[in-house]
Amino acid sequence: MRCKSPKLALCTALFALAAGSACAQFHSPQVDGAKHKKDKKQYSDAEWMWQYSPPPAEGRENQLIQDARFYPFLKQNLTAPQSFWGVQGTKYKPLADTAMDFLSVPGKVIADEDRYLTITGCVFHFCPSRGMLWVDLNAAPKAANLVAFAAVDWIRDSKTTSEPDAEYTLWLFSNQTFGLTSDATKHIPAALVQSISRWTKEPMPGTGIVEKITHVILVDPDGTPHQLPIAALGITLPQPKPETDAQ
Template sequence: MNMRRSLQLAAITLLLVIGATAARAQLHLKHDKPQTEDFSWLWQYTQPAPDGQKAALLADSRFADLLKNELKAPQTFWGNGLPLSEAASAFLSGKGHVTSTANRYLTITGCVVAQCTQRGLLWMDLGATKPLIVFAAMRWDEQSRTPDEKDAPFSLWLFPDRNIDPLHVPLQLQSTLADWTRSDGCAPQIRLAAVVDTDGTPHLATTDKLGISSIICTSNSTGT
């Protein structure tokens, strides 16, 4: 009888030890699992379609935090020494839209207030395990032709939140860039296009690799 009781107690003790070990393993896995940012709060600003609520989004303090936390690469295209998040804020502050595609991709467009030839776009792939966030800025070369002149030169700068291959930009991003840069079936004269690494290193890219139309406008639109 005592032998049976001893075996029962030993079995119970073994089960408790196994259970505690499994629980610790689960806690360890949960602790080690990468934490992903929750961007679900952005979706509300895509309604009502097709333009969304751009002004309300800009007024949400979480949007400024998003730019600051995700856009950290050094930049020189808009004022030396200015943080990329502040440059992005300037390029997104003017008129624009908040739209979504396929319940996965979110696009925010804008321009520099009172200088809407200087245009910005924030593109997000929220369907990826680690969301990909890309800020794009299209700049008019103020030292050359006026923006409404034929062949007025522009530059296009892409700042991903992590390094991407400039020769293999995601197809959905290419499609978004094509729609964004095009107006009435044509595009501005982009003489320089670059994809910038997180350390600030620029890589030249051809417009065809970015999905941008090569049909040049006779005059450039300032719309977003």
Template sequence: MRRHLQLGAVFLLIFVTSGIRAQLQLKHDKPKAEDLSWMWQYTQPADGGNGSGLLNDVRLKALLQAHFTAPQTFWSNGKSLPETIFEFLGQSRSVVADDNRYFVATGCVAQFCPNRGLLWIDVGSAHPLFVFAATNWIAESKATDQAGSTYTLWVFASRALDPAHLPQPLTRSIAPWATEPLADNTVEQIANVILVDPDGQPHPIQPADLGIGQTKKQTEQKANS
């Protein structure tokens, strides 16, 4: 009897110890939340931020390389998506904080500003979502300074998104940006929207999926008022 009790105590000790080790291992393996707080400094000054400072921060390059792994085929053959992002933000326009959670940087290609870029990051999430959107002029259409010239809007995300349920804070940023008037007061006509998964799989979606149709009407009404 005594021997049985001793064996039972040994087995109980082994079981408890194994459980503690498993819990410690789970805690040890749990990935740390990515610290992106360093990005907020570039939203100052409040009248447009410091886009030049952001683009020259070496941490941005590493960040884009880590989160944007999809290939891109719409701009400069052979360039990676992170390199393309830098080009489309090259002539910085604004760096802002939306709702103290979402980081939004916009700009355009320095030598061809009708091609514009937007970088959107959900900084407040434990697993931040990164999205890059770019307007690309369709060369077969009218010249960029002519009414009716058309563009393709490319949207790259760091994880697969459901086109039918895109994050509302994301569409709240992309829709007004995609339809804001250019320097000559023309509004880019978005003819196609391509949502690209991290593995490069493209998904044609409707501009309305990003809320662009409604925002475009509001923009045109303001421009004509």
């Protein structure tokens, strides 16, 4: 706004008032985060999650899981029965509660392709049990977001978790059924496979050990399990470190 004398004082006051009004309209972190980080239009009831993605570099996972909308989101999307977390043979936790347990120690929030969120963490006091929540924010109008939860569970009759050869099972749950045959539709998305592959190559927190995942079980929303080869999710067995000759 350009001001001309003798109305300079009045014009300056109007300019300041307009600027203050504009600032008042955009103080919300939810609005700012979505506006500056995502320019294209989204059709998503999970858009609020985007504000917790980078920056900072590893996002704000702790603040995300404490958001009052997070647990209801899990309960809405993670409804499949699970049979690996709880008191074996008697009672298992609901899947949404299991996901909360596996994300309770903060990990990262990673944004990919201005569309996908990967949220990681581990179980309190037992970080060999790690969790990953993956959300596709680009839901079509009136359609549900694609949500998947992966959990790495220690196979207890293998070696202890402090040993590199301990074995683990990766459980994968989704709110949508994936086609597993070559002629099927709705295959496991490549972006989800990429996130799982990246995540499973990371060492356990506080150690240099990359977990040896030897089994993968995909569970449909109705609870039907399917055993998959680990390569189907981009998982590779960790390579042993070469021995060095004693000097």
